[in-house]
């Protein structure tokens with residue numbers, strides 16, 4: 148009969164246990180020196196070797212010829228324990244035996260001397276499932292255990308164990324196993340099984356198993372079922388790791404602050420029956436990967452991804468700041484928590500993503516950090532932004548004589564406390580208009596503007612804007628709109644909104660399609676540009 152790999156390859160001695168030296172070395176030393184405790188608690192995440200070590204321990208305690216703390220595996224007792232004929236060793240699943248009666252019968256039995264073995268060993272697995280009464284019954288025995296009894300309690304959920312129990316046990320924490328240690332064990336098992344396992348395929352299995360050896364061995368098993376020659380692509384297909392384009396698209400949408408396109412992707416995934424909780428989890432992982440690339444600046448650990456995907460990730464990581472990434476992770480994580488608590492999955496997923504495209508909706512510290520990082524990006528581009536300056540909205544020192552057109556961006560008298568002036572080359576107005584392209588983010592700018600001033604947002608409601616070099620040209624049929632921009636505070640607010648959305652400081656001006664442009668406006672514009680040129684402001688050539 149076929150035995151699944153993880154059962155077949157359960158470690159038989161401490162030396163076979165991968166990646167838990169803090170447990171195995173200590174236990175071996177204690178066994179060798181005869182310092183035996185009466186209660187051990189093995190905790191840690193699933194599939195990391197708790198039950199395996201408890202079984203090894205039971206044998207090592209009783210083995211007739213132990214080798215450096217390991218059971219020999221061959222003596223009468225080792226074999227008897229393996230085939231279950233030695234009744235002194237009991238494995239109890241607390242999940243199904245959690246009552247006071249269950250524990251009482253164990254305790255009663257424990258008082259008898261062992262029949263064959265040196266120690267009666269009780270392995271209580273999933274011990275956190277015991278009822279309160281059962282814990283209390285167990286506690287009495289743990290306080291005064293008979294000399295020949297050893298309890299080994301195992302659990303993934305140590306926080307559910309009463310402190311009174313904890314304090315009577317020697318505790319061992321099983322760690323998530325490193326990908327390297329898992330891969331090494333996988334290669335060993337593969338070799339024994341006559342499978343070919345590529346180096347990177349082993350690492351890939353290890354990295355998707357999240358530190359759990361059981362999961363790794365089951366995946367190896369499934370891969371072997373498809374192909375005896377296990378390559379990276381066999382693993383990718385078996386583990387369903389292909390086709391994650393949507394993660395990249397959603398992230399691009401977040402970068403562009405393009406709520407519409409993100410909601411469209413969600414809509415589509417939803418109709419393809421994609422689980423929204425799963426999607427949220429994948430996005431968290433995606434941002435985690437971006438953070439790793441950002442901080443470690445390497446993609447070699449990203450085994451699950453093709454080279455093409457790695458290049459894309461690198462690009463996304465470069466575009467985002469660490470604060471952006473942390474902020475996104477934070478928002479997605481709380482979205483995920485809500486989804487896990489049973490909230491409407493789709494709504495929560497959408498809400499989280501909207502928050503990410505419009506951080507101005509959030510007033511949390513992380514949202515503010517995210518907004519600051521936008522400003523910092525601006526600084527990196529050579530624009531001197533001082534956050535406290537940016538937060539100023541009153542421009543009491545603005546020169547009332549500032550130029551007459553709203554496009555005036557280079558008033559020499561403009562005070563230091565304002566949004567910094569854009570830098571770059573100055574161009575002819577015709578030239579600017581010729582190169583202007585419709586600004587997609589304009590609606591976002593207006594949304595941000597609304598958070599600063601509702602009346603202003605209303606005045607600009609049906610406007611469009613065009614980008615050309617360092618300029619944003621605003622198109623409106625209403626002259627009053629431009630009048631507003633003549634007000635220093637209003638112009639300041641507009642520039643700030645633009646900065647928040649684009650991360651850049653732009654010059655603002657009116658958009659007049661060529662031909663339609665009046666000479667008066669053209670003159671005013673030229674005059675403005677001249678003012679700027681003559682103002683002594685350093686105009687940088689890019």
Ligand SMILES: Nc1ncnc2c1ncn2[C@@H]1O[C@H](COP(=O)(O)OP(=O)(O)OP(=O)(O)O)[C@@H](O)[C@H]1O
Pocket residue numbers: 152153154155156157158163164165166167191192193194195196197198199200301302303321324332359360361362364
């Ligand atoms: N550290 C390890 N070294 C080698 N193999 C391991 C290790 N941990 C787990 N395994 C493999 O995974 C299987 C399950 O391990 P085990 O039952 O010991 O895990 P566990 O920690 O008790 O998990 P759970 O919390 O789910 O009960 C074993 O049969 C073995 O094949």
Ligand SMILES: [Mg+2]
Pocket residue numbers: 197198199272301
């Ligand atoms: Mg177990």
Ligand SMILES: [Zn+2]
Pocket residue numbers: 209210211212213218219220221222223224225226
């Ligand atoms: Zn033995």
